[in-house]
Structure formats: structure tokens, C-alpha cells
Amino acid sequence: MSRYRSINSYLREQFGEKVYKLSLDGGFTCPTRDGTKGTRGCIFCSGGSGEFSIPVENDVYQAIETAKSLVAGKGAKKYIAYFQSYTGTYAPVERLRYLYTETIRHPEIVALSIATRPDCISDEVLSLLSELNKIKPVWVELGLQTIHPQTAEYIRRGYPLSDYDKAVQDLSEIGINVIVHMIIGLPGETPEMMVETARYIGQSGADGIKFQLLHVLKNTDLADDYLSGLFHTLSLDNYISVLEQCIEQIPPSMVIHRLTGDGAKRDLLAPLWSADKKHVLNAIQCSFVRDNIIQGSKYSYNRFSAIFHSI
Numbered sequence: 001m002s003r004y005r006s007i008n009s010y011l012r013e014q015f016g017e018k019v020y021k022l023s024l025d026g027g028f029t030c031p032t033r034d035g036t037k038g039t040r041g042c043i044f045c046s047g048g049s050g051e052f053s054i055p056v057e058n059d060v061y062q063a064i065e066t067a068k069s070l071v072a073g074k075g076a077k078k079y080i081a082y083f084q085s086y087t088g089t090y091a092p093v094e095r096l097r098y099l100y101t102e103t104i105r106h107p108e109i110v111a112l113s114i115a116t117r118p119d120c121i122s123d124e125v126l127s128l129l130s131e132l133n134k135i136k137p138v139w140v141e142l143g144l145q146t147i148h149p150q151t152a153e154y155i156r157r158g159y160p161l162s163d164y165d166k167a168v169q170d171l172s173e174i175g176i177n178v179i180v181h182m183i184i185g186l187p188g189e190t191p192e193m194m195v196e197t198a199r200y201i202g203q204s205g206a207d208g209i210k211f212q213l214l215h216v217l218k219n220t221d222l223a224d225d226y227l228s229g230l231f232h233t234l235s236l237d238n239y240i241s242v243l244e245q246c247i248e249q250i251p252p253s254m255v256i257h258r259l260t261g262d263g264a265k266r267d268l269l270a271p272l273w274s275a276d277k278k279h280v281l282n283a284i285q286c287s288f289v290r291d292n293i294i295q296g297s298k299y300s301y302n303r304f305s306a307i308f309h310s311i
């Protein structure tokens with residue numbers, strides 16, 4: 001019995017077999033890093049969550065081949081090119097056109113996935129994504145993290161919730177698959193607030209969701225706050241409890257791309273239990289069975305609630 005709509009089952013539905021993600025680095029930055037909206041990035045960010053990405057520079061084909069070699073031996077034949085590092089739509093549109101057109105030209109790339117921010121999707125970018133999406137499926141991953149303004153300010157996200165709403169609407173209108181990242185365990189948030197974020201994402205029109213555990217990485221501003229005792233990280237049991245409530249609130253059709261997240265082990269400060277990813281995923285699956293968790297079992301669409309929050 002399938003308790004939730006996993007990314008693996010979705011990929012098999014779409015492409016008929018297992019598809020592997022290749023993590024690529026297009027050499028971008030972020031408006032919260034280059035001085036446009038700030039210089040220190042988001043408070044938890046150690047470098048665009050793409051530490052293991054292959055730099056593309058000017059030879060896209062070679063970068064894809066190098067990334068493929070990292071998953072060699074698994075019998076992979078189809079790949080998703082995932083531009084994971086920093087803000088994947090934050091560059092002159094000619095550069096984006098070159099990178100992304102060359103990427104989808106590769107015969108084994110079956111889809112293009114771009115991680116970005118809702119405040120970095122201009123009309124020019126939309127028009128490019130629409131063109132590319134007619135050739136191969138394009139996914140856009142939006143780092144929302146929370147719907148709560150006070151937390152958004154603390155993490156230095158740098159855009160209001162209304163930017164998220166507009167981005168989801170604009171991208172959905174041109175047929176782009178939208179995936180949203182949320183973080184469970186952000187400082188100052190109660191479990192109820194975290195579940196509210198999941199509920200909001202579920203009603204926003206997005207196609208997929210990535211749940212991330214707040215983990216504290218060394219040499220981030222978040223680490224300084226953590227070491228000064230300003231907040232605690234979640235226990236595994238508390239993480240699973242919130243995750244279960246979130247999953248019940250999102251629609252059954254929404255694809256779950258991730259049940260937890262992890263940073264580079266060498267940089268992990270807390271929570272240390274998150275370093276054992278296999279154990280964490282096992283614990284999540286066992287809890288879903290024990291608690292009879294079914295995705296969408298508490299979902300009910302409430303347009304008013306969705307609009308209310310975006311004001």
C-alpha cells in the first residue's frame with residue numbers, strides 16, 4: 001500500500017523507469033548574496049545546497065558526462081539535469097538560454113530541474129522556460145521554507161509571500177512543474193505553524209513538495225545563534241510527528257520529492273541524528289505504518305485560507 005506519492009513512483013509513471021538526478025552548478029549567485037538584497041545569504045545557507053554539484057562553465061555536455069560518472073554502475077539510462085546551486089534563474093537570460101538549451105539537447109536528459117527563488121522569475125525567464133518546456137519537461141524548485149513573515153525575516157529570505165503566490169501562478173500557467181521547499185524546525189515556529197506552511201503549499205497550486213529538516217551547518221550565521229543557545233533543533237521523534245501532520249494536509253496528488261534533508265556530514269553541527277540518513281528514513285517509514293499516515297487524509301481545499309495568507 002502506498003501511503004504517499006513518492007518521487008520514485010512519479011518518475012516511473014512519467015518515464016517508465018528509474019531516473020537519476022545529476023546535480024549541476026551553473027555558476028549563479030543569489031540576490032541575498034550579491035548585495036541586491038543582502039550580502040550574507042539566507043541564515044542557514046552554507047553555499048546554495050549544491051556542495052556536490054558539477055560546475056558547468058562552458059562545456060555543458062562534458063559536465064553532464066562527469067555528473068553521470070558519479071552514478072555509473074547503477075544501470076542508469078535516463079537523467080534529470082538539476083541546477084541545484086544558488087539561484088538558477090538569476091543570470092542574464094542569454095546565459096540561461098545557452099545553459100539550459102545545451103542541457104536538454106543531451107539525449108539522455110529527460111527533464112530539466114531548476115532551483116530558484118520566486119523573486120527571480122522575470123517575464124523573460126518565463127518566456128524562456130515556456131520555450132524549453134515545449135521540448136522537454138521543465139521543473140522549477142522554489143525555496144519558500146515558511147509562510148510566516150517573522151520567520152522569513154529571521155532567515156533573511158528576502159521576499160514576501162505574495163512573490164511566491166505570483167511565481168506559482170505564472171509558472172503553472174505555462175505548464176511548468178512547480179516544486180516547493182519547506183523547512184521543518186525553523187527557530188521560533190511551533191508545530192502548528194509548520195503544518196500551516198505545508199497546508200498553504202498544498203493549496204497553492206504547486207505540483208510537488210520537498211520537506212527539509214532544519215539542520216545547522218558550521219560557519220553559517222544560524223550556527224552562531226545555535227551555539228549561543230537561541231534555539232534548539234528538533235528530535236527525530238518531533239521531526240517525524242510534524243512531518244506526518246504535514247503529509248496529511250497536502251493533496252494526495254502532490255508529489256513528495258523528499259521526506260528529509262541532509263547537509264554535508266563534515267559541516268553538520270546539529271541535529272547529529274540526521275547524519276544517519278538510512279536510519280532516519282527507516283524510522284519515518286515505520287512511523288507512517290504505526291500511525292497509519294495517508295497523504296491527504298486531512299486535506300480539504302480552502303481557497304479563502306490560501307488568499308488570506310497571501311495578503
Ligand code: SF4
Binds near residue numbers: 030033045048049117
Ligand atoms: S536563496 Fe538559496 S542559495 Fe541563495 S542564500 Fe538563500 S538558501 Fe542559499
